[in-house]
Amino acid sequence: MTITLILEQTFNGLQAGVTLFLVAAGLTLILGIMDFVFLAHGAQVMIGAYAAAAIAEASGNFYIGLILAIPVTFASGYLLEYLLIRHLYRRDHMEQVLATFGLILFFNELIRVGFGPAALYSDLPPSLSGFVEILPGTPYPVYRLGVIVAGLACALAIHLLVVHTRIGAMVRAGANNPEMTAALGINIKILFRFIFAVGACLAGIAGMLLGPLTSVQPGMGEPLLILSLVVIIIGGIGSVRGAFIAAIIVGLVDTLGRVFLPGLLRLVVDQSTADGAGPALASMLVYILMAAVLIFRPTGLFPAKG
Amino acid sequence: MTVPVLELCSLDKSFGALAATRDVSFSVQPGEIHALIGPNGAGKTTLIQQIYGASAPDRGMVLLEGQNITSMAVPDRVRAGIGRSFQISNVLMDFTVLQNGIIAEQARLGQSFRFFHPAFEDSALIDGAYQILDRVGLTPRAGQKVSNLAHGERRMLELALALATSPSLLLLDEPMAGAGPEESQRMADIIDGLRGTMAILLIEHDMDAVFRLADRITVLVEGAVIASGTPHEISNHKAVKAAYLGSE
Amino acid sequence: MNRPSTVLALIISAMRANRLLWGLIAGFALFPILTYTADLPFWNDIAMRIMLLGMAAMGLNLVLGYGGMVSFGHAAFIGIGAYCVGISQFYGLTNGWAHLAISILACGVAGLIIGYLALRTTGIYFIMITLAFAQMLFFLFVSLESFGGDDGMSIDRADFLLVDLYDPHRLYFLIWLCLSFVALALMLIVRSRFGVTLAAIKSNESRIEAMGLFPLRYKMTAYVISAVICGIAGTLFASWQEYVSPDIMHWTRSGELMIIIILGGLGTIAGPLVGAIVFLLLEEILPIMLGSIAPAYAENWMIIFGPLLIMVVLFGRGGLTGLLARWEKAGRTGTRHENRP
Numbered sequence: 023m024t025i026t027l028i029l030e031q032t033f034n035g036l037q038a039g040v041t042l043f044l045v046a047a048g049l050t051l052i053l054g055i056m057d058f059v060f061l062a063h064g065a066q067v068m069i070g071a072y073a074a075a076a077i078a079e080a081s082g083n084f085y086i087g088l089i090l091a092i093p094v095t096f097a098s099g100y101l102l103e104y105l106l107i108r109h110l111y112r113r114d115h116m117e118q119v120l121a122t123f124g125l126i127l128f129f130n131e132l133i134r135v136g137f138g139p140a141a142l143y144s145d146l147p148p149s150l151s152g153f154v155e156i157l158p159g160t161p162y163p164v165y166r167l168g169v170i171v172a173g174l175a176c177a178l179a180i181h182l183l184v185v186h187t188r189i190g191a192m193v194r195a196g197a198n199n200p201e202m203t204a205a206l207g208i209n210i211k212i213l214f215r216f217i218f219a220v221g222a223c224l225a226g227i228a229g230m231l232l233g234p235l236t237s238v239q240p241g242m243g244e245p246l247l248i249l250s251l252v253v254i255i256i257g258g259i260g261s262v263r264g265a266f267i268a269a270i271i272v273g274l275v276d277t278l279g280r281v282f283l284p285g286l287l288r289l290v291v292d293q294s295t296a297d298g299a300g301p302a303l304a305s306m307l308v309y310i311l312m313a314a315v316l317i318f319r320p321t322g323l324f325p326a327k328g
Numbered sequence: 329m330t331v332p333v334l335e336l337c338s339l340d341k342s343f344g345a346l347a348a349t350r351d352v353s354f355s356v357q358p359g360e361i362h363a364l365i366g367p368n369g370a371g372k373t374t375l376i377q378q379i380y381g382a383s384a385p386d387r388g389m390v391l392l393e394g395q396n397i398t399s400m401a402v403p404d405r406v407r408a409g410i411g412r413s414f415q416i417s418n419v420l421m422d423f424t425v426l427q428n429g430i431i432a433e434q435a436r437l438g439q440s441f442r443f444f445h446p447a448f449e450d451s452a453l454i455d456g457a458y459q460i461l462d463r464v465g466l467t468p469r470a471g472q473k474v475s476n477l478a479h480g481e482r483r484m485l486e487l488a489l490a491l492a493t494s495p496s497l498l499l500l501d502e503p504m505a506g507a508g509p510e511e512s513q514r515m516a517d518i519i520d521g522l523r524g525t526m527a528i529l530l531i532e533h534d535m536d537a538v539f540r541l542a543d544r545i546t547v548l549v550e551g552a553v554i555a556s557g558t559p560h561e562i563s564n565h566k567a568v569k570a571a572y573l574g575s576e
Numbered sequence: 577m578n579r580p581s582t583v584l585a586l587i588i589s590a591m592r593a594n595r596l597l598w599g600l601i602a603g604f605a606l607f608p609i610l611t612y613t614a615d616l617p618f619w620n621d622i623a624m625r626i627m628l629l630g631m632a633a634m635g636l637n638l639v640l641g642y643g644g645m646v647s648f649g650h651a652a653f654i655g656i657g658a659y660c661v662g663i664s665q666f667y668g669l670t671n672g673w674a675h676l677a678i679s680i681l682a683c684g685v686a687g688l689i690i691g692y693l694a695l696r697t698t699g700i701y702f703i704m705i706t707l708a709f710a711q712m713l714f715f716l717f718v719s720l721e722s723f724g725g726d727d728g729m730s731i732d733r734a735d736f737l738l739v740d741l742y743d744p745h746r747l748y749f750l751i752w753l754c755l756s757f758v759a760l761a762l763m764l765i766v767r768s769r770f771g772v773t774l775a776a777i778k779s780n781e782s783r784i785e786a787m788g789l790f791p792l793r794y795k796m797t798a799y800v801i802s803a804v805i806c807g808i809a810g811t812l813f814a815s816w817q818e819y820v821s822p823d824i825m826h827w828t829r830s831g832e833l834m835i836i837i838i839l840g841g842l843g844t845i846a847g848p849l850v851g852a853i854v855f856l857l858l859e860e861i862l863p864i865m866l867g868s869i870a871p872a873y874a875e876n877w878m879i880i881f882g883p884l885l886i887m888v889v890l891f892g893r894g895g896l897t898g899l900l901a902r903w904e905k906a907g908r909t910g911t912r913h914e915n916r917p
Contacts, residue, residue: 120834131882310712441797447769
C-alpha cells in the first residue's frame with residue numbers, strides 16, 4: 023500500500039465520481055422537478071458515446087467528435103421529450119417505468135442494428151495518451167486527469183447556470199415546489215423540455231468522456247444509471263448540489279473500497295474469509311452506504327424540497 | 329373533579345419563523361361539544377394536527393383522559409379513543425359505501441389481519457357496517473361507489489367512519505364545509521344528538537351552527553388562545569369581538 | 577351471503593369469483609395431453625416457463641396491483657430462491673422439499689429486511705431503492721466465486737421424494753401444483769380482511785390510519801408474501817433448468833415481471849398469468865415475424881417490442897384482462913361501454 027497507489031486510486035475515484043455526477047445531475051432534476059422516472063437516462067449516455075465515436079471516426083479528429091456530439095445529445099433529449107416524454111408526465115410511476123424501459127430496449131437494439139453488437143474502441147489522440155506526474159514519482163494518465171477537469175468544469179457551469187441565471191432560478195423553484203412554480207405562470211412546458219435536454223446533454227458528455235476509458239457498446243449506460251440512482255438517493259432527489267457531493271463520495275467509496283477493502287479485511291479476519299468476503303463486500307459497499315443514509319435520513323443528505 | 333377528555337398544556341409549534349401555535353392550553357370535558365373558532369390562518373388545523381398526531385408540537389403536552397399521548401402515532405391515538413373527520417373528505421373513493429363501512433367495522437373489531445374468509449361477504453361485518461351507515465342515514469346509498477356520491481353524502485360518510493371507532497374524543501374539522509343548508513342542518517342534528525355520549529372538538533366557520541351546538545368555545549387568533557368560555561361569554565368578549573366577530 | 581363454513585365451500589366460492597384464472601389453470605393441466613398427441617413436447621417447456629413466470633408475476637402483483645407499491649427489485653427474490661437450491665446442494669442437501677423450505681425462509685427474511693428499509697419511503701424513492709437493493713444482491717452473487725460467480729453454477733435436479741423429477745411430466749405437474757396453490761392462496765388473501773385492508777391502503781393510506789391501523793404492517797406483510805412466492809418460482813426454475821446464475825436476478829428481469837403484469841392487467845389475479853402467456857408467445861413470434869420481413873435482423877426483435885411496450889402503456893388500459901372485461905360488459909349490455917380510468 024504505497025502513496026502512489028493511494029493517490030492514483032483517489033484520483034480514479036474522483037474521475038468516477040465526476041462522471042457519475044454528470045449522469046446524476048440531469049436525472050435528479052428530472053426525478054425531482056418532473057416527478058418522472060426516466061429509466062432511459064442510461065441510453066442518453068450511450069447515445070453521447072456513440073455520437074462522439076462516430077463523428078470522431080468520420081472526421082478523423084477526437085476533439086471534433088466531442089464538440090459536435092454535444093449538440094447531438096442535446097437535440098436527442100429535446101426531441102425525446104417533445105415526442106414522447108411529455109405525454110407521460112401525468113401517468114403513474116409504474117407506467118413511466120415501463121414506457122422508459124421500452125425505450126431502453128428500443129435504443130439498445132437500435133444501436134445494435136446501426137453499429138453492431140460488438141464494442142467500439144475509440145482511440146485517444148496522442149496529445150491525450152500520455153502520463154503526467156501529479157506528484158514526483160506518481161505518473162497518472164493525462165486523459166483521466168482531463169476527464170476530471172472537464173467534469174469539474176461542467177459542474178461549475180451548472181452551478182453558475184443554476185445559481186446566477188433566471189433560468190436557474192426557475193429550475194430551483196421547480197425543484198423546490200413544482201406546483202407553485204407552474205402557478206406563477208412560468209412556462210413549465212418549455213422549462214421541462216429544457217431541463218430534459220440539458221440532462222441528456224450532460225449524460226451524453228459523460229458517455230463521450232467514458233468512451234475511451236471503458237468501451238462503447240450497447241447497454242453501457244445501464245450500470246451508470248443504477249449507480250446514479252444510488253447517488254441521488256444519498257444526495258437527495260432534486261438537489262444538484264447533493265448529487266455532486268454524493269457522486270464524489272460514491273465514486274471514492276466504490277473505487278477505494280474495491281482496491282483496499284479486501285486488504286483491510288485481512289487485518290481483521292483470517293485470510294480465506296477475507297478473500298471470500300472481500301470482493302463481495304466491496305461490490306456491495308455503496309449500497310450499504312445507501313441503506314445507512316436511508317435509515318438516518320430517508321430524504322437524502324441535501325433534500326431540495328424544504 | 330372529572331378528568332378532562334382532552335387537555336392541552338402549553339403547546340408550541342413553529343414552522344421556521346412562523347409561530348403557528350403559541351402556548352396553547354385548554355381542555356375539553358367529557359360529553360361536551362367544544363368549538364374552536366378563529367379567523368383563517370389562526371392555526372386551527374395545525375392545532376388539530378397536533379392533537380391527532382399527524383404533526384408533533386415543539387413543546388408542550390397533549391393529554392387524553394389523563395394519559396400523555398404527545399409522542400403516540402396516529403393509529404395508536406385512534407385506538408386510545410380519538411376519532412377524526414377531515415376537512416377534505418378522506419374516504420375510500422374506489423370502494424362502495426358499504427365496503428367503506430365493512431373496512432371500518434373490521435378495523436374496529438381488530439380483525440384486519442385475517443387471511444381466509446372473504447371480508448365483503450361476511451354477514452357479521454355487513455351488519456356492523458350497516459349500523460355505522462345508519463347513524464348518518466346513508467343506508468339507502470350502501471351499494472353506491474363513493475366516487476359517485478354527492479359532496480354532502482361524502483361528508484356524511486366521513487362522519488360515519490369517524491364515529492365507527494366509538495371515540496371518546498371526536499375531532500370534527502369543518503364538517504359542514506361545502507354542504508348546502510339542508511345537509512348542514514342534518515349534520516348539525518346528528519352532532520347535537522351525540523352530545524353527552526362523547527366529547528367533541530368542533531372547528532367550524534358557520535357561526536349559527538357553532539352557537540347552536542357548542543357548550544363551550546375557544547377562540548384562536550394567530551396561534552394563541554385569546555378567550556375560552558360559554559357561547560354567551562364569548563359573544564360578549566371584547567377582544568373576541570374585535571379580532572373575529574367584529575370583522576364579519 | 578352466508579359465511580362459507582367449510583374449506584371446500586371457501587375454495588369453490590373463490591374459484592367462482594375468478595373463472596378466467598381457473599379456466600387457464602385447468603387449461604394448463606390439460607395442455608400436456610395436447611402436446612403429447614401432437615408430438616410437440618417442446619411446447620411443454622414453454623408452458624412450464626409461462627407457469628413459473630406467471631407465478632412470480634402473480635407474487636409481484638400482490639404488492640404492485642393490489643398494494644400499489646411499485647417494487648422494481650422482485651427478481652432478486654427469484655434469484656434467492658434459485659440460489660437456495662444451488663447453495664444447498666453445494667453443502668450436500670439434495671431434498672427438494674428442503675430446498676423449498678429454505679427458500680421460503682430465506683426470501684421471507686430478505687423480504688422483511690428490504691421491505692422494512694424500502695417501505696420507509698414512497699413514490700420515486702421506493703422504486704429506486706428496491707432497484708438498488710436488487711442490484712446489490714446481483715453484485716453479491718456475482719462476486720461469490722465459490723458459487724460460480726458470474727458464470728453461475730450447475731445443479732442436479734432436486735430429489736423431491738415421491739416425485740421423480742427426471743420424469744418431465746412429473747416436473748410439469750409439480751410446477752402446475754405449485755402454481756395452483758399460489759393462485760388459490762392469492763385468491764383467498766386478496767378477498768380476505770387483510771387483502772381488503774391492503775387495497776384500502778392503496779386507495780387512501782391516511783384513512784386507514786384514522787381507523788386505528790398501521791399501514792406499514794400490512795404493506796410489509798404483503799411484501800414478504802410476494803417475496804416468498806417469487807422465491808418458490810425461482811426454486812422450481814433452478815431445479816428444472818439445472819443451472820443458476822446471477823442473470824436470473826438482473827434488474828431487467830424485474831422489468832420483465834412488470835411488463836407481464838401490465839400486459840395482462842394490474843388488479844386481477846389472472847392478469848399476470850395472461851400476461852406471461854402473451855409475453856412468452858411474443859418472445860417466440862416476434863423474431864419469426866421479423867425474420868420473414870428482414871432475415872438479417874431477426875435477432876433484433878426487441879426493436880419492435882420496445883415501441884410495442886410503449887404503445888401498450890400509452891393506449892392499453894388495464895391490459896388484456898381489462899380489454900376482456902370491457903368486451904364482456906359491452907356484450908352484456910349490448911352497447912359500447914366507456915371504461916373508467
